[in-house]
Amino acid sequence: MQFRKKVDNKLTVAVRLALAVGTFAVVGPAFAQNAGGPAASENEAKKLETVTVTGTRIPRVDVETAQPVVTIDRKQIQNQGFTSVADILQNLTEVGSPPISRANALSSGEDVGGYYVDLRNLGPNRTLILINGKRLGANTSGLQDLGQIPVSVIDRIEVLKDGGSSIYGSDAIAGVVNVITRSNFTGAEANAYVGQYDNNDGKGQSYDFTLGTANDRGSIMASAQYQKDDPVWAKDREFSAYPSGPFHPTAGWSGISQYGSFSGPCGPGGAKATCTLKPGTDPRDIANYQPLTSARYANSNQEMTLATGQERTSLFVAGKYNLLDNLAFKTDFLYNKRDTLQQIAGYPYQSAAFGTPMAATSYFNPLGTTLNFARRGWEVPRTTNSELETYRWTAGFEGFFELGGRSWNWDVGAMTNRNNMLKTGHGDFNLINTEAAVGPSYMGTDGKVHCGTAAKPVAGCVVWNPLLPYGQAGAGSLADPDLQAFLFPEFHDTGKTTTTDYTANIAGTFQGLPAGDVGVAAGIEHRQEDGRFVPDAFNQAGLSSGLAATTTEGKYSVNEAYLEFDVPLLRDVVMARELSIDVASRYSDYDNFGTTTNSKASVKWKPIDDLLVRGSWAQGFRAPTISDLYGGIGSSFESYTDPCDTKSGSAKGNPAVAARCTGGFGGQAAVAANYVQLGQALNPCTTYPCQTNYQFTTGSNSKLTPETATTRTFGVIYSPHYVEGLDVSLDWYKIDIKNVIAQDAVQDILDDCYVAGIASRCSGFTRDPANGVITNMFYGLTNKGWQKTAGYDFGVNYRFTIDSIGQFATHWNTTYVDYLNVKADDNPDTTVQPLTGYGGNFRTRSNLSLDFTRGLFGMTWTMRYYSGMTERCSYVTPAECNDIDHVDPFNGAQAQRHTGSTTFNDVQFRWTMPWKGVISVGANNVFDKQGPIMYSKPNSSFVYYGGFDIGRFYYLKYSQRF
Template identity: 35%
Template sequence: MKTIRNSRLAQAVRGALLFAMLPAVAVAQDEAAEEIKTLDRVEVTGTRLKTSEAEGLVPVQRITRADIERTGLTSVADIIQSLTGSGSALNTKFNSSGNFGFPPDGSGVGAGSAQADLRHLGSKRVLVLVDGIRWVNEASASGVGAATDLNTIPLAIIDRIEVLEDGASSLYGSDAIAGVINIITRKDFEGISVNAQVGQYGEGDGTTKSIDFAWGGGTERVNVFLGLSYTDQDVIYSRDREQAAFPVPGTGVAFGSSGTPTGRFIFIDPNTLAEYDVTPNDGASNPVFDPSQTGCSRTDDYHCFGTADRFNFAQYNLLLTPSERVGAFGQVRFQFSEAVSGYAKVLYNRRKSTNQAAPEPLFFGPEAGTGNPLADNIFISALNPYNPFGFDLDSATNLILIGRRPVEGGARVFEQEVDTWYVGAGLEGAFNAGERTLYWDVNLAVSENKAEQANYGSYNIRKIALALGDPAACAAVAGCVPLNIFGGPGTITPEMLAWIQPVVRDRSQNELALFTANLSGSLFDLPAGSVDFATGFEHRRLEGWYQPDALTIAGDYNGVPSLPTSGKYDVSELFVELNFPLYEDSAIGQRLDLTVAGRYSDYSTGISEVTPKVGLRFQLAEELVLRASYAEGFRAPSIGELFGSASRFDAQLNDPCSTPLLDPSLAGNCATLGVPANYQQPNPQISITTGGNDQLDPETSKSFATGFIWSPSFLENSTAAERVDFEVTYYRHEIEGAIQAIDAQTQLDLCVQTLDALYCDGITRAPTGGINGFNNRLTNLGTIKTDGWDIDLVWVFPASDIGQFKAAWRNTLVGDYEAVGAAGQVQPQGPGIEVVDSAIPEWTSNFSLDWSRGGWSAGWTMRYISELREECGNAVSFPVCSNPATGINVLEATTYHDLQVGYRFEEFHDLGLTFGVNNVFDKDPPICLSCSLNGYDASTYDIPGGRFFYVRADIRF
């Protein structure tokens, strides 16, 4: 594995700092971030304290409803993923069924869901709250998820989103290592609002329609809010975009599949011991094979298999997966007295989504590497009426590999239906204890996420084996008909398909029930002010299960096999947070506050953890606040990670022992591993067996953040600015015992390089040399370390005759990222590197300029992603690899431009009309050679590329 060095960070940091100091630019900071000294007693994400000094304790980014509407996006996840501090996360641009299989954490593929990642630490290390209450994890219908599907939360119900990019386990418990996303719902809403939007890509596809309805009202004591939401996103096929029309852009079908509609047959003739690697000629529906012809110049109906024969599976993939979401949310709040209020809320959300993959290939023989003994040890009888070779094809003796893709059965289509329920209720209030006021609340919530997936286009491998064997044995079973895999497309008849092609149905569910009780207020006074506190108790019960189709459990499924998963646990927690004002109005500053917090967690699985946090907030002057925090955190293993049963995913791996050897010095090691000389890997798709581990320890973390907020008074209400805010944060995260499996390609490379059992155990090879077993299980891998900077600036210009302007600029610069295995093996991820369908850009930046005058408004946004580098791999010999000499491909820096213009007719029920274009200059995402589908990194760039036009109308009564 080549090392790709971080060589541009220093320039990026210097550029960001210099640009931030220019008086003509600004940053994104929303209307909620008013002057910190003027806050009333409110609760802020990142602290449980309800004090006016709470703002500014930790870095929190707020996204208001107006900010959401300016994006033109219809998914919470898409909005979060556009933030500069976000990492690679699943979304509806991932066509994530098919060969994605089952990730080793037992979470399933999450097909159709959309998640959030902060600081590139993974979605399962981000805690999602709704109104401060933990939200249920997703059920993916292929496992028990450890992350939240943000598509379960309709946009119509959201007032604002608060994103804490700091470790917060001491305040919120497990899963908050990377940060917290707190979605605040709409409450004090009066009247009726209807919001409708329709958008489409310039190519005329990918139409997205949404309509939201909101109603609110009440009396002095009762307030009711109802929100309804509908979103429909149409499909975009890979074949409709030139870049995505082949497995690897710029390489034609060179990296296509050897599972073809005509079939690929590698075998040894038992009569002559000649080895063949042949495929029928096009149009030869009943091919004739002449065993006397041993070369590639043949006059029968076969020719030697070559690159041009490979199958272009990309034509069937999706760039944008269709998704339909319907949501309903109701909330009622009661004011029982001046001191006590209560609430009740309920949410229901249904998602219907679809993923699609190419027609499922059938691979047989020892080089198939499917992990299914029915396929790897297939026996095809010479008596099969369609067998043209005249002898048995036996995996134990003469069969090496058969690849046949039955296009007659159609594409693999995966349809998901996901239902989410949430019911919550609580009481909150205040009371006087002497001269002090204490605030309390109790909350009860029950939620469920249940998914069902129907898979059309897969096959029953046991029935296939029977149909390829002795015709007499097939005839003895009702419905069985001999199968023809030897002819071209169209030779597998409807009767054959009826015997071998089932509908596979999988189900899964995640449940969460919790009770919380909190108390906050002030304890006593110090010379500089009161000592404030917050304390509370939380009890959670989590339960999840995954039930694959009975066909899959029996081992008869030709696709990705898996076994059921089921597990549950509960946890009880206590937390306390204290704020000590150390001094006020001294010669060295206006105020210095020390905050300490701690949380004790006790799990029924035997885990007990104490997580502390300490922070300093130093208001040096009216306009300048310095802050620093240190936190320890942890993440308990999820249900899937603990209890996930053996399953499989298919990875594209380059065997280092395949000729020509990339490293000739490894020839001896390959021979030791049993690989014959001149072995060539026939199929790069290797099946990886995964599974949970009930001996896992929790992950532990250390987080540090420091920085400042500066609002220069000499610019406030001046001719140059109405307000200017400059914010800088340095962050550092370190995770020990990270739960994950070693990167499969890294494990394979290290096995061949070192022959160490640590890497080679679990990797087995057939006598022909090919990998036929690959065990890649979960472990507490080692460490993940990352650090970097957030640099933000906001500039609100004075109102004038031409209107008011507000400029905004946000930056995240990643200084270091390193993932190291328990034995010291360095994983391939790093700043400026693209690998495994994800990237860590060294510099991401969002700049926006908003204008308003009367009823008119307009906005311009620029989104920048710095240059990335990836290994060209086997594509190194193609022109699409930008630097063949080094084997490195460069994904050039990319900037997207978005435009929005609107007008509001106040005299007509405040009707607002908005027109917008995202990606104004029609920028295509850079080609990714290492990405597994479509040549794009769907979690980093705008996919599928091209302009997206939308219009929106909203009216209020």
């Protein structure tokens, strides 16, 4: 079922027309004329030479290695219609659920606005990002922002789908993404790109200019890029316009609304109720109040961004100078500035939570006694503006020398990467000023209400009447700009991280075995990570309604050395056209936790020319980040499902859980037999997971040790000589991670206590004995449990030509996840939790792309397939809960909902003009497909998977070479 509001505009109409013309231009002439020859690519090999493929330091002639590597070349990037590296990588089937904060409006940490890649659904900080084989700098949480890399300078992207710690060190557990920039570029190139959604929003634009020259003495290239993406508002899509989606448009609204409320005698016959002012009446008279009903609840989605807007400016300069025939100096510089603005609804203020009630002597108080109130700051939405500046510079020497008749390559270099961040928040209350604004007040002789008393006025204070509804004029209205300035200052968080890296490498061959030369590479590295994140002083002191946090600050250094051998065992014998083994080991000495050694062995076997068999075994690790080790204390309003909830929790279908809840298990307060979880404003939850009314606390751990991992792969590549241009591959992978660094998740703590019956886990939180609500919890970082995944990657690439029609290239890539399992701790009784198929952990992802070229015309059609998903039933009705009797070992009887698969289609048409210009027109999600509603909100702030398309997106691009 589609939920779209169709809005025609000049751009979409123009692109639709161009798409129709493009279809005729490409397909129509195909049967009337001969195809022209393919144009030579800038990156096409001119001669046989060695290359170093990601995952190894040894140069080779053959790019097919014992490790699975996916390469995305510049032509493929141009044919996809994307303007960021993250968008390109997100379309790989091996990439998991998107940890892209641009799609999560509630993300407000130092990752705001960043683009991150998550291979194998193992987390973005378990994928290492490189630029030309060197690390990209990270924030204090270890996240590397791919958005810093301008697309205009990319030659290709290589993705190692294997452990890489034996070559690159920490973080390369799920794999490595190596962005390789263009070299020896000569001439000039300009690109202009504009696009927007069919709904007339989310406009994107990108402009870049690249200039370069190269000769025998060296080369230099400079590229500048400007990119801007306008926000998309949640209210403009039916699937995100309501907290619980379009099928339940009134569910999940908040009782802390823009109309103001308090507990008082406004019910029938003066009974106690939650009171709110009748429209247009005097707020000082209790007779003008009525009981709050759901008609006056707040739909906070109406004020939220669905996709955050951002603006980026980039400059990249690279140069190489040949000092001698065998000695060169290389350097590059990257500057990137990111400016991101995201928004959520005004703060749901509850005076009782902060000890700031309306004073009994407030001019606006209708009771004449101290009064606790609730009022959402609807007039002032909460915004987060994040500015990040990146400076990255590398410099070094490289060369070669002859030894024993063989050439050896060497390089020495240095890299520094500095990120400076300023995060400005607006919309949280200044608690000091709020207390004054709702404190004593009086009507002055000037006819205005003032803070304090007539005998003792409070200078500089602006009065607030939190019981005055949004849209109603009157004294103390939150619409008053002076009051907004008084209550809502800007809060400034600052951050800075610096990565400094020194490396030296050498690689070559020496004669060793009858099957061929033995390749060898060795190197040393010294790296230092230094970072700090300083929240605003008000937030540190707990003087704002924002999430309390303290400073993160620390540094560490590591000295490393590695050694790699590529040993040929057999060549040109029966059943062994080639057989070789590659072994590598890396020693790392950290100044905080100590040493670790990680090794790898991989085998490459070609029994016949058409068939390659490969396999690998690798150790890996992830060192604790600065934030893991030296982070401050932070807090957040978490969402969870209380196991003791008799409506949707485990107690509903598990008698043992119910008994622990009502019996006060683990020293906790007992809950009632009919207990229902209470959410914001202490109202019964209607959707799950449900957000708590209280801030929970989390923090770092300076005694953390590294995660460890073992990766195994086995695969085959079949390239039949009788079908020219066809390659078929199948790879199996298995990754086991132990000693996982993880937050003691709120849900895990509660499930361990009540579901698994681990009494020691019950001491981490406190329940209010009066109503059963969990009022506080600490869930800090620790090493615990494990995470395991296994699956298959299948690929078909086929390039062929039909003389009377044109050139075709077909790419079909599929990833099937056998399992993705998590064990929350090391207790043998803890149940293993399967994640495959739940939320954004798809069982199967598959992409099929067909590229067609005929003379000056070309087109690309891509299909992106996602398998169905599973979640708990939020609404147990036949229409939305199709597995009501489901029982699983983790939660017992728990009704589930299974959704169908989703396929998106993209199309692009291209015309190469005689003056070296290329015009491209396309549409992503050309059929305006919408994915299923998901009430578990996977990787999103909405009931929609955060990685799915949010509409049909048209774009137009022009490229010009000079």
